[in-house]
Amino acid sequence: MPDDFSSYEALIRAAGLRPxxxxxxxxxxxxxxGNRHITAEELHKEVSSYRLPLSLATVYxxxxxxxxxxxxxxxxxxSSKTYFDTNTSPHHHLYYENEGxxxxxxxxxxRLRQLxxxxxxxxxxxxxxxxxxxxxxxx
Ligand SMILES: [Zn+2]
Numbered sequence: 001m002p003d004d005f006s007s008y009e010a011l012i013r014a015a016g017l018r019p020x021x022x023x024x025x026x027x028x029x030x031x032x033x034g035n036r037h038i039t040a041e042e043l044h045k046e047v048s049s050y051r052l053p054l055s056l057a058t059v060y061x062x063x064x065x066x067x068x069x070x071x072x073x074x075x076x077x078x079s080s081k082t083y084f085d086t087n088t089s090p091h092h093h094l095y096y097e098n099e100g101x102x103x104x105x106x107x108x109x110x111r112l113r114q115l116x117x118x119x120x121x122x123x124x125x126x127x128x129x130x131x132x133x134x135x136x137x138x139x
Contacts, residue, residue: 015069
């Protein structure tokens with residue numbers, strides 16, 4: 001269990017948030033080991049070993065605040081499954097339906113040949129592609 005979360009203070013301050021102990025603990029769990037996709041429930045389970053009271057509601061609230069501040073990207077797979085992605089750069093996802101797991105696809109690995117004509121007065125803010133896969137019993 002990590003004891004020193006202070007290295008995340010600058011990151012949280014730079015995002016315009018107050019570096020509370022709880023936020024620093026969550027940032028440590030999220031950002032210590034490279035990019036990851038994690039649900040609020042998974043993160044809550046992970047930080048339950050920390051000597052810090054962190055309810056699931058607190059985890060949820062902070063994940064949404066981190067997302068709003070640009071530290072995370074919310075990836076909604078379907079109405080019952082939302083992941084938080086530490087990779088905030090533009091990219092797509094491979095979704096393993098059997099395992100409930102996401103993997104990044106670099107945006108230049110998918111080429112879009114055509115997009116619909118847009119109504120007047122709107123611009124594309126992003127194009128997010130999910131390639132959903134399931135295990136193939138013959139493979
Ligand atoms: Zn991702």
